[in-house]
Amino acid sequence: MESLGVLLTARIDPYLEAELDRRFKLFRLWELPPAQRREFLRENAEAIRAVVGSPALGADAEMIDLLPRLEIVANFGVGLDKVDLRRCRDRGVRVVYTPDVVTDDTADLAIGLAIAAMRRICDSDRYLRDGSWKGKGDYKLTSKFSGKTVGILGLGRIGQAVAKRAEGFGCPICYCSRSEKRHTNYKYYPSVLELAANCQVLVVACPLTEETHHIINREVIDALGPNGVLVNVGRGPHVDECELVSALLDGQLGAAGLDVFEHEPHVPEQLFGLDNVVLVPHIGTDTLETSKAMADLILENLEAHVSNRPLLTPAF
């Protein structure tokens, strides 16, 4: 049986790349300049039966259509917004992804971003490295994290993990989700606007869909207010970024911890001078341990696919 032809869209992870190369026939899309990629896909369409995609570059309708022998898309991550799921379903293409293994890291970072933003950890570090130590009387007092009400948008695996961690700090938890989760004791709000009005730290942890695009709009940001903190470990397009920048510059929003942006890797430069924001480059699952776990899950799913065994983590 011919070796599975696997298209890797981006240079995600050296271990994953090496293993794909060892076990299958690997095609490296990023080695081609963008203008030549369509042609590359056409030339290798007979061989490519699998695509491994990332949050940066997934499998959109055009790519799926260029690959008539495509059988499976493996998404390196739990967010599936860069995979055209409808097209995959229509074409009978299977989709696998990496839930669960990403939960802890993402939740850890959400709390880390909240504390860093509210307690100005990065700003203090930056200040020391600049060679000055602010006199205690001079420094703006920061905002306590313990006991603040944490509102979670999306109470899935990641949202629940955030809640569990925040509870360790004595934070009351509330949430907004597509449906109420009766098995929890957390307060439910049916709209994100009500959630924002009733919490002090709002954490975005839901999937990006048409419905949740710009779900954090100006009205929600204003409801969160000048003492509120926005933490985004979801996707950049969850937030109306222009409005967020303007609110932060005007002092209408207290602080923000952001792992994701609308146009990665570009981050609005107007934020660079602010001491009440933390800006990190989509590192939500970027640990050695989790990257390996994600890669192994992708590899095991592909092996299962070629050996006609059940997929471990199908998306549908």
Place this chain on the structure above:
Amino acid sequence: MALGSEAQGRRGTERPQLLLLRPPLSVLHEALSARFQLLRPWESPLPFDRFLAAHAAGVRALLVTGLASVDGPLLDALPALRFIVTTSSGVNHIDLAECARRGIAVANAGTIFSLDVADYAVGLLIDVLRRVSASDRYVRRGLWPRAGDYPLGSKLGSKRVGIVGLGSIGSEIAKRLEAFGCSISYFSRSRKPQVPYTYFPSVGDLAAESDVLVLSCALTEETYHIINRDVMSALGKDGIIINVGRGALVDEAELVKHLMQREIGGAGLDVFEHEPAVPEELFCMDNVVLSAHFSVETLEMSTELCQLVIANLNAFFSNRPLLTPVSARTRSYYS
């Protein structure tokens, strides 16, 4: 002279005299001015010693802010002193033995800082492991579009965390980190049978079985440089040290050497041996997070602190029990 001062104080105002050594935070300053007759040596043209001789002979209460030292010679200059209140939880800057000898009561900030310090310790640990500050610097330098993704960090869950000093702050840190999936062990002056964590009888043993050491104990003669070269070696080259206690808990020169030689994995430091001096070798390291003794500086804390300081002063001046007296029992909070 003393009688004269007190009489003058009574004629001028009903408010008791309170000596300050340094300007306090403005919110505290305001609250104190309304209730006490403040002696502010920094506003006087007189040198400090002469100010005390001229104005503080009758003063019975002293407020210590900013960890200013209180030693024998200072106490000699304040013959009427009977009460010292410090705005810190740590009391290593006050000669407690001398105070006891002279019958001077001491009050500190008790445990009001514990939550904020615990939050900060967790924040520092996540920052070090996940490179939050380092990658924030990377983004602000415009490197993400130019140099690509930031290198991988390390997962917090399943890390073995060793807490040095399981007092009020250490306990709050333990509770928080458990929720992240860390396993907790500790070293303390004595085993605490009521806690579910593993006890180690020495810091070296604790370090050998830990991936992270968090320092949340008091600075005493016994704990000076308790984190020394041997402990760092036991912790190992991937080990992380988080210090929210006192700088001198750590042999700082050794730590810098270990970091430079990559014989330790990283550090989150809120305190240093010779504040405000920070070893400059640390400034270029991405596996280190530095902060300016900041772990207690929240708006909420400052309000509580004012209330506590004033409550302690009121208690002293009306002969009622202090709210947060420093005694042998209090010191055991931290070790």
